[in-house]
Amino acid sequence: xxxxxxxxxxxxxxxxxxxxxxxxxxxxxxxxxxxxxxxxxxxxxxxxxxxxxxxxxxxxxxxxxxxxxxxxxxxxxxxxxxxxxxxxxxxxxxxxxxxxxxxxxxxxxxxxxxxxxxxxxxxxxxxxxxxxxxxxxxxxxxxxxxxxxxxxxxxxxxxxxxxxxxxxxxxxxxxxxxxxxxxxxxxxxxxxxxxxxxxxxxxxxxxxxxxxxxxxxxxxxxxxxxxxxxxxxxxxxxxxxxxxxxxxxxxxxxxxxxxxxxxxxxxxxxxxxxxxxxxxxxxxxxxxxxxxxxxxxxxxxxxxxxxxxxxxxxxxxxxxxxxxxxxxxxxxxxxxxxxxxxxxxxxxxxxxxxxxxxxxxxxxxxxxxxxxxxxxxxxxxxxxxxxxxxxxxxxxxx
Ligand code: HEM
Numbered sequence: 001x002x003x004x005x006x007x008x009x010x011x012x013x014x015x016x017x018x019x020x021x022x023x024x025x026x027x028x029x030x031x032x033x034x035x036x037x038x039x040x041x042x043x044x045x046x047x048x049x050x051x052x053x054x055x056x057x058x059x060x061x062x063x064x065x066x067x068x069x070x071x072x073x074x075x076x077x078x079x080x081x082x083x084x085x086x087x088x089x090x091x092x093x094x095x096x097x098x099x100x101x102x103x104x105x106x107x108x109x110x111x112x113x114x115x116x117x118x119x120x121x122x123x124x125x126x127x128x129x130x131x132x133x134x135x136x137x138x139x140x141x142x143x144x145x146x147x148x149x150x151x152x153x154x155x156x157x158x159x160x161x162x163x164x165x166x167x168x169x170x171x172x173x174x175x176x177x178x179x180x181x182x183x184x185x186x187x188x189x190x191x192x193x194x195x196x197x198x199x200x201x202x203x204x205x206x207x208x209x210x211x212x213x214x215x216x217x218x219x220x221x222x223x224x225x226x227x228x229x230x231x232x233x234x235x236x237x238x239x240x241x242x243x244x245x246x247x248x249x250x251x252x253x254x255x256x257x258x259x260x261x262x263x264x265x266x267x268x269x270x271x272x273x274x275x276x277x278x279x280x281x282x283x284x285x286x287x288x289x290x291x292x293x294x295x296x297x298x299x300x301x302x303x304x305x306x307x308x309x310x311x312x313x314x315x316x317x318x319x320x321x322x323x324x325x326x327x328x329x330x331x332x333x334x335x336x337x338x339x340x341x342x343x344x345x346x347x348x349x350x351x352x353x354x355x356x357x358x359x360x361x362x363x364x365x366x367x368x369x370x371x372x373x374x375x376x377x378x379x380x381x382x383x384x385x386x387x388x389x390x391x392x393x394x395x396x397x398x
Pocket of ligand 1: 085087097148229233236237277336342343344348349350
């Protein structure tokens with residue numbers, strides 16, 4: 001016997017949790033056949049944690065087996081994106097992360113609060129009330145791209161271009177996605193040249209200037225990491241907001257509780273990240289030698305995905321894991337990953353997510369779906385979990 005629905009089958013995405021529950025119980029390390037390559041899916045919290053702590057888990061796609069490459073899944077290797085710290089192992093990762101953390105510090109991120117609030121309000125000013133709008137298109141997607149554009153120091157009139165180049169990455173064909181990536185990379189290279197000649201108080205200028213002793217980022221590493229900052233925080237943050245709004249609409253009692261107790265926003269945000277966070281899985285890992293996990297030996301070089309969405313509902317760790325409880329304390333969700341690759345932008349994502357939900361709830365005392373619940377569909381995407389569309393009607397206070 002097997003899971004009720006195979007992971008990543010088309011009908012899996014609507015509700016992956018029955019499959020996750022079966023896998024955690026019966027086959028916690030599960031081989032999934034992708035076209036041309038076998039991928040290992042790890043679903044138990046304890047096993048995910050063990051792999052995150054295991055230095056033999058490489059993120060460098062050059063260490064993947066031949067099947068992974070022949071199947072055309074090595075999008076990072078050989079492109080500028082491969083130079084982002086997301087795809088680097090120590091010692092390169094350590095060196096780059098030290099520099100990037102200086103620039104993306106908690107203190108600096110806290111200083112962006114006003115910027116995030118202003119952009120949030122601007123976007124909501126432009127949303128038409130009393131009629132059907134796709135909240136993802138008018139609000140959730142534009143917010144993170146405008147915020148990252150502004151903090152990177154990208155001129156305001158170029159934000160629309162950023163959006164256009166990023167859009168194809170979210171849905172359309174591989175060709176369009178590659179074309180968008182190429183244009184964005186070329187633009188990033190150009191803007192780095194501009195900032196080198198004329199630095200100002202922004203993240204790109206700070207990355208150019210960052211040094212650790214006599215070590216600096218190379219030109220390729222700068223391009224890869226600026227691109228990494230734009231792409232890592234775009235779909236994820238957008239879907240954090242979208243999935244969060246849907247989770248609250250699905251649980252009117254929790255929504256009411258949050259409206260009546262705004263200070264619950266901190267724990268509500270953590271619970272949304274756990275309950276339906278935007279990272280269904282990590283990026284691929286490749287063991288540098290055979291590793292044993294959950295009673296299974298995974299051969300060196302075979303791709304592994306850690307199912308963060310499954311670990312986040314593990315009953316060994318969370319009481320009543322399938323319930324949305326915005327007052328849940330001690331919430332050890334793993335949606336930002338763990339260990340050396342723990343999300344560099346977590347503080348910014350939380351700031352954007354909380355500001356977006358708080359402002360939306362304050363300005364619109366009545367938010368409702370504009371279609372029936374059955375019509376709301378999740379995108380069939382492996383790593384990022386998010387909705388195709390979120391049609392709502394917003395009713396302002398009068
Ligand atoms: C890494 C989640 C937003 C930048 C990661 C990882 C996760 C994650 C799970 C680790 C991936 C792995 O281990 O395979 C999220 C979620 C977000 C979010 C759920 C929003 C809700 C952001 C934002 C930024 C960002 C806003 C920056 C603007 C990064 C970077 C890394 C990373 C640079 C790589 C860190 C490293 O490899 O050392 N994120 N992220 N993320 N994230 Fe985020």
